Amino acid sequence: xxxxxxxxxxxxxxxxxxxxxxxxxxxxxxxxxxxxxxxxxxxxxxxxxxxxxxxxxxxxxxxxxxxxxxxxxxxxxxxxxxxxxxxxxxxxxxxxxxxxxxxxxxxxxxxxxxxxxxxxxxxxxxxxxxxxxxxxxxxxxxxxxxxxxxxxxxxxxxxxx
Numbered sequence: 001x002x003x004x005x006x007x008x009x010x011x012x013x014x015x016x017x018x019x020x021x022x023x024x025x026x027x028x029x030x031x032x033x034x035x036x037x038x039x040x041x042x043x044x045x046x047x048x049x050x051x052x053x054x055x056x057x058x059x060x061x062x063x064x065x066x067x068x069x070x071x072x073x074x075x076x077x078x079x080x081x082x083x084x085x086x087x088x089x090x091x092x093x094x095x096x097x098x099x100x101x102x103x104x105x106x107x108x109x110x111x112x113x114x115x116x117x118x119x120x121x122x123x124x125x126x127x128x129x130x131x132x133x134x135x136x137x138x139x140x141x142x143x144x145x146x147x148x149x150x151x152x153x154x155x156x157x158x159x160x161x
Contacts, residue, residue, distance in 0.1 A: 001074075002081040002089060003099075003116065005067050009058060010120030010138040013113050014038055017089045018046055019080040021072070028065040028072075031058045033139070037088050044090070056139045121149040 006016050014036035023032050034055040037046050050056060060068065071080055083089045091113065099113050117138065124134045131142040131150065140149075 001067050001071050002094075003113075005064070005071075005081065006113070006116040007119055008061075008063050008067065010117050010124070010134075011058070012036070012051065012117060012139075013091050015050065016081060017079075017091065020078050021080060022078070024068060024080065025060075028068045029060055031060060031064075032056070033058060039092075044088070046088075050139055052139050052141075056136075058137055118149055121145060125150055 002016060005011075006013060009016070009031070011019075011033060015033045018035045018037040019031070019033070023034060025031070032055055033050060035046055035048050036050060037044055048054075068080070075082055075086075077086050079086075079088055081089060083093075095113055100110060103110055121134055121138060124137075125131065125145070131145045135142045135145045138145075
């Protein structure tokens, strides 16, 4: 569920692992990202605020609502996506134990779990959603979207003018 959630929201892994049910609307229609869990001196800690803003509201589509509904029915923790121990997922451990073995088994080139964010952004842009709207959903500026996420579309042909 955690992986599907990251692919379908484009949130940063640090935001997903910090997500609590109090950040999710009761009807699962909206998420308020307002904290992260990061590694620092003395280990991992929850920090208020996000990388580029204090908080960000994310409107949930049917796919995300389904994921959240499944998560709510399977755990009774305050954390939306707890680890097996009931604590927040450890991103490094997740990568070593789950992410990288799955990529290797499926023959997909190795990449970091952060790439789920890139995939969401790219797919949104490919469907024609304006970069400023995608940027608002993921907590970036349109400039950052174009600089870091929007790749060249190799399937383009020159239109008849």
